[in-house]
Amino acid sequence: MLKKQIPLAITFITGVIIVVTFFIPHPPFGRLQQDALTWYSVIFGFTMLLGVDSLVKFHYTKLRRREKGWWFSIVFYCGFLLSFITGVISEIRFGDAFNINSSFMYFYNTILVPLQSTMFALLAFFIASASYRAFRARNIDATFLLVTAVIVMLGRVPVGYMLWHKLPDLTSWILNVLQLGPMRGIMIGISLGTVAMSLRLILGIERTYLS
């Protein structure tokens, strides 16, 4: 009862209330969707503790057992404390951790940003290796994939215009017509699938989370 029925009832009631209030602007119903999001972020704050706890424990175990590469866990702790402590200090000093002059933002800009952009920029290499490997005309479908990819790649750079001055136009036609249609179909499918899943959740048919 406590472990199964009540959670199912909570899901049912929350789901139905929020869907119904979508159609009712009158207070207090009109604001409920917004409130649900607020509640979500509050609960999220608590579960974030679970995440931090899981990580800290994970690295603590590594350190204690002197597992292979244990000293990288020290690096992890340093990074965590650096951003967390500067965040708190900056908040106290400037009233806003995201103030441009705060030490928190300074670390953000000088350490986190280069790491982010470099990691992001790995894509330039991977997009090349993936195209080399994957774009083989193994069958009809793969050939279609390959042909539009190559045309669009060429049409996007000045060289494409030099090769055939209509290529940029063909490229935008492919993007606006050939690409848009199927993407719409995929979107409609995903939306209908989402609604169907929502109904299954409300009705308690789909209950992965409650097992």
Add this chain to the structure above:
Amino acid sequence: MIMFILLSTITVKAFDTPNDGGKSITIKAYNVPETVKKALVYRKTEGDTTYTLAGVMSILSYRFMDADSTIKNGKPYYYRVDFYFPDTVISVEADSPGIAYAQWYDKTKTSSLIFLIVFSTFVLVFIQLAKKDPEGLYIRKIPALDAIDEAVGRSTELGKPTFFVHGLLGITDAGTLAALTILRRVAKKVAEYDTPILVTNYDPIVMTASQETVKQAYTEAGRPDAYNEKNIIYLTYEQFGYTAGVDGLMVREKPGAIFLQGYFFAESLILAETGHSVGAIQIAGTTAKEQLPFFVAACDYVLIGEEMLAASSYIGREPVMLGSVKGSDWGKVFLLAIIGIGVAIGTIGSILQSAGNGALMNVFEKILAFF
């Protein structure tokens, strides 16, 4: 003289903003000459002697929504709009006061309501039918889901672990929920084959849900003792930090099978290419349509959009689940039918219109407006 003409043509109306929760009045101007440069809206209420500035009216739509925090429901508010012309300013008062109140039903959402009712009816009816007659149900093959067993099996043969990588969105995303269903299947197979699994998470709530899911799957497989919570790990709350972490784990643990399931952003290809480089068999699934091309290029199997959302029905094969899929398919038929009827009426309508009969065209406009 010019001023007189302008004065006589511009009219301003103040009325309750429709379909809202109250405390808001819309002011709209009609017949405004295009030469107007700026329009300022002023408000006063009972007890006020002078007007106070309420805001700037858009000179494209000639509409202004006054949702000032002082506005109360049921109280009359008087409005004046000053129109700035290159050489003069003209003040026009609203012909009647605006009174705000809250509505109980949002009329703009009627189409959603109708569709929701039709769609839910389909799903509910087919679930009922499925309970009565579980025989006639069918679901088409989804190769990526059939490949789960094969992938875990191969990983076991090679003596390598299986990786399950969650996407970046939280549990409010339908794709994440579908990922948990797939995780349950994967974890059950892993438990049966007695091979290690590692689940990486970006969202702490998804992590706790994953722990519950894997624990349950191990119990189902009859091996609750083998479940280890430490295999479901949290990495970090930063997109590319997560990517760096997963990549690192991939090259060090060299998994034999990798599942990339959930909503991914730009990191999709970084993960899939690294996974490929360690020789893993990869099954991806996402509802992020922008990332699907990269998964299709770099992974062995891909669940495309809705295929992923149908996973729980496909894996479980319970009659009620399959019934809901059938209901949702009928929703598609309904939608296609509306589109088809719309196109048909539009085509005939435009032919008739050129022949002088615009009635059908009006029907077409109504259909368009329905959406």
Add this chain to the structure above:
Amino acid sequence: MGFWDRFLKIDRRWVFLIVWIAVVIPLLKPLGLPTHITPPVKKLYDYIDKMEGEDKAVFLSFDFDPSTMPELLPMGVAVIRHCFAKKIPIIVYGGLYPQGVGMAKMAIDMAKTDFPDIKYGRDYVFLGYVPGLYLVILSIGESIQGTFGNDYFGNRLDTLPLTMSIDNYEKIGIVVDLSGGDIPTWWVAFAYQRYGCRIGCGTTAVSAAQYYPYLQTGQFVGMLGGLKGAAEYEELLVRNGIPTGRRTATIGMDAQSVVHLLIILLIILGNIGYFYVRRRERRA
């Protein structure tokens, strides 16, 4: 094992190395491939160009962070140079989010080297970050002095000649927003639709597609899409004899062309190899 067999199983690190070389060589030694000008860029350029001699200002907003810097920073530099060369007053704004200020500072520093007679306060003003997001856009409609008070360096705006005469959208000819996200639509909604101020947009190659409708409806005067858009703007500057310094975007486009061709070449070679090996296997 023949050549093609080995080629098909090539270690992908070779691909990485070739891509890296293809990017670095054009950076070190620009190729000077020709640039073809597209209408959205030309329209923005012409609009700003026609402001020469009027007493209206260009308002340039830096709404991006380091992640989209490679594409958007050259746009900012090019627009600032254009204004400096034509003596069009320009207000450089660090953007609605705090991360943009550093980007704007960098762009000004890069642009001003070739224009010794440009004077701060008279020809350009640099505004820093104030909180409020879209409310800032609305507030500029009332008064720039009232919204910001001071410039980035802490000078009071009512002491600078430029901001003394230009205080709201009435004297702003165009707002050019550089952003990889949806902030240009905020400017459209609040500055254009409310105050009628014209909007131009510079955005990343990925986001450009979603903004074409805005061009069609005239909500944007013009648009710079990705590195290519920036390169076209640089090309227009060159054609009109305006010094461009190091043409970052044009050089970047050289690298783009080389890498695109390289990837296509790899795909073609991969397919030739694939068919060759398959035919041989079928015969065997």
Add this chain to the structure above:
Amino acid sequence: MHISTNPWVWIAAILTLAIYSFLYKDNPFYKFAEHLFMGLGIGYGAVLLWYNSIIPRLWNPLAHGTSPTRFFLLIPIALGLLSLGIFSRRYSWLIKYPLAFYMGAVTGLSVPVAFEANIFEQAQGTILKHSMFSNPWLGISNIIMFIGVITTITYFYFSKQHRGLLGKSARVGIVYIMLAFGASFGYTVMARISLLIGRMQFLLHDWLGIIK
């Protein structure tokens, strides 16, 4: 050549190289950068969450608010506290309550979004209108796109075997999907190369000063 003397540029450059070294193979430098990144990321995430969410949405209304409805916020706090039950073996099932709330919220919030933003907008855009045939080429393009939407939807029809007309339509659908994916892929290449150019300009210009 003017090598930078700014220590922060050096740190950024070394971290950049450490990440890039991963392309060759896993190594201690990458591992260092990776662990630092994850540590910073979780700290940054915690600060971000605290200042953008907990303080404005929870602390401010409770501590300074006057609205009588603010005490409803005690419910999510209670639910949040239940999730901490996971720390104890005996009460770990308490997590099911906040999870159940989440599931309800998922349903409630995703249904309107699905209707408003996706289904209707996409379907309306699909219906062929008179204005779409203002010239022959445009007309043909719109018909091609229309067929693309319809056949793609039939590919996602699950409850019937893909045979006969449905089979053919779904087959056309998958061809369309492949064409679209190829186009998206090719379209994105440029943006990704730009990122690499950006990093290279940082290394060669800001750090080493080889290029001006």
